[in-house]
Amino acid sequence: DAGVTQSPTHLIKTRGQHVTLRCSPISGHKSVSWYQQVLGQGPQFIFQYYEKEERGRGNFPDRFSARQFPNYSSELNVNALLLGDSALYLCASSSIGIGSYNEQFFGPGTRLTVL
């Protein structure tokens, strides 16, 4: 079975640009979450989507937005990129979006560099 897939694997952008990151969850999983991981830190929660609805949001500015499509894939959009947005962006999928144990499985990530 295919795991979580993300594209692109690497991306280089300049300040002020916009970026779109994509994620496909594990087949049968209906929930997708997005995380930002800066070197030396744990993943920071950005969004969770379940059944195309936002189910949770972390402490990130409005420049960050996301959506989930009918096939449960998801996009993360970041506008007006800042140098500090350089990080590994991780997508995680889980079979449920509510309830206690949202066991999440991560994709390989997209490494974003902002120059």
Add this chain to the structure above:
Amino acid sequence: RKEVEQDPGPFNVPEGATVAFNCTYSNSASQSFFWYRQDCRKEPKLLMSVYSSGNEDGRFTAQLNRASQYISLLIRDSKLSDSATYLCAVKILSNTGNQFYFGTGTSLTVIP
């Protein structure tokens, strides 16, 4: 105060040793608890969920102490392949929805 705190280590232990990691969380509304393993420049991989009664998976044992608000991971008979960063994570259900918090990770190196 951070939602989740871990000792960053590093922990350097010989093969065969037993090593324990602790992770404290600040929000008593935390519902679910997890340990992840992350290798250098790779994504985190779910090691185990942590249940109220504690749970074991081979050489790995996870415990939850709700009264003191910490979770622990015990690794017995350490192998070289256990060298990685171990991340604890908690899920909180708030009035704004789900929130997931990860610790900064504890680095483990198992030495031959």
